[in-house]
Amino acid sequence: MIYLDYQATTPLAPEAREAMIPWLGGPDSNTFGNPHSPHRMGRMAAAAVEVAREQVAALFPPGGQVIFTGSATEAINLAIRGNAAVRSGEHTAFCAIEHAAVIDTVKAIGNWTELPVGADGVIVPDVDMPKYVGLLAVMQVNNEIGTIQPIAEMAKRAKETGALLLVDGVQAAGKMALPAEADMIAVSAHKLHGPKGIGALWVRDGLKLIPHVEGGGQEQGLRSGTLSPALCAGFGAAAAQAVERMEEDATHAEELWQIARDAFDGWTLNGSAEQRWHGNLNIRKDGLDVARLMSECREVMFSAGSACASGSGRTSHVLRAIGLSDAQAKSSIRLGWGRYTTREDMQRACSIILEAADSQG
Ligand code: PLP
Numbered sequence: 226m227i228y229l230d231y232q233a234t235t236p237l238a239p240e241a242r243e244a245m246i247p248w249l250g251g252p253d254s255n256t257f258g259n260p261h262s263p264h265r266m267g268r269m270a271a272a273a274v275e276v277a278r279e280q281v282a283a284l285f286p287p288g289g290q291v292i293f294t295g296s297a298t299e300a301i302n303l304a305i306r307g308n309a310a311v312r313s314g315e316h317t318a319f320c321a322i323e324h325a326a327v328i329d330t331v332k333a334i335g336n337w338t339e340l341p342v343g344a345d346g347v348i349v350p351d352v353d354m355p356k357y358v359g360l361l362a363v364m365q366v367n368n369e370i371g372t373i374q375p376i377a378e379m380a381k382r383a384k385e386t387g388a389l390l391l392v393d394g395v396q397a398a399g400k401m402a403l404p405a406e407a408d409m410i411a412v413s414a415h416k417l418h419g420p421k422g423i424g425a426l427w428v429r430d431g432l433k434l435i436p437h438v439e440g441g442g443q444e445q446g447l448r449s450g451t452l453s454p455a456l457c458a459g460f461g462a463a464a465a466q467a468v469e470r471m472e473e474d475a476t477h478a479e480e481l482w483q484i485a486r487d488a489f490d491g492w493t494l495n496g497s498a499e500q501r502w503h504g505n506l507n508i509r510k511d512g513l514d515v516a517r518l519m520s521e522c523r524e525v526m527f528s529a530g531s532a533c534a535s536g537s538g539r540t541s542h543v544l545r546a547i548g549l550s551d552a553q554a555k556s557s558i559r560l561g562w563g564r565y566t567t568r569e570d571m572q573r574a575c576s577i578i579l580e581a582a583d584s585q586g
Pocket of ligand 1 (some may be wrong): 297364395423524
């Protein structure tokens, strides 16, 4: 199988797996302690969590705290639901192509303002921002079309209205610097070769949040619940690798981008080619039957561009926001690659997909 769905999840890095194994903690080990217990085994586990926290912190700008959560979705929920301005009824403004973790959470609370993107999939920076906005949520890299948002400009817009800035950094973390202008940044381990089931919220020093999970008071009282030292250790090791290999990984992704762009020369790119992470290709071909294509290319793991991640079959809100018709969205596919994708895999996957697409006439 050739895996070209890196925006959905990524393979676990061998270094992350190695780091996790000791902390899985069988009965003959000393490593199954509860990191919140005061005895020696507990302190050993807590030390492993703190090493991981420092490794994960290296992904972020200086001047903030890392709160471990169960996922980026949970981190985003903490950032929004734990925000005093949002709780007091101020609006949350969000970009139209945000992930469901942002859009559905904000809409569930109410009081929201949606900000449009252009046909290139980039937010319009001089968009009207109402005064009653208390929180602005903008993702750094889009998960469907890979476009990179002008975070520094949006941070200025947030400051002008006195709003805090939440950045969904899930698809950017480990690939590029996360924005120093943000007040909060959410990330997920499994998108950067770490384990599934752990994410983090970075919170600027001095910013107070209201807990949304109550209980034993872990994670500075913001997110109660026993941490998994194994998941933390895996996340930490994956983050350390990502920081160390950032340039090398980006160069590799760029090489594969060139192969894919050349192969799909006659197809139309969805979203900007330049203001984009080059580990994502979202493309369309008029009249393409994507369901048939996917069933004929079982060896290649890729995604239909039209359906959102939940597999609900709804037309993607992202493709709609950049002005695509239903038919155009339905003839779109998303390919995503990264560190462990080889040139040979990419070439082979492109020819399999092209052959199947061409056979549709
Ligand atoms: N934000 C973006 C941009 C994503 O791509 C994802 C995952 O698909 C999430 C948030 C949610 O991450 P998690 O799987 O950790 O909840």
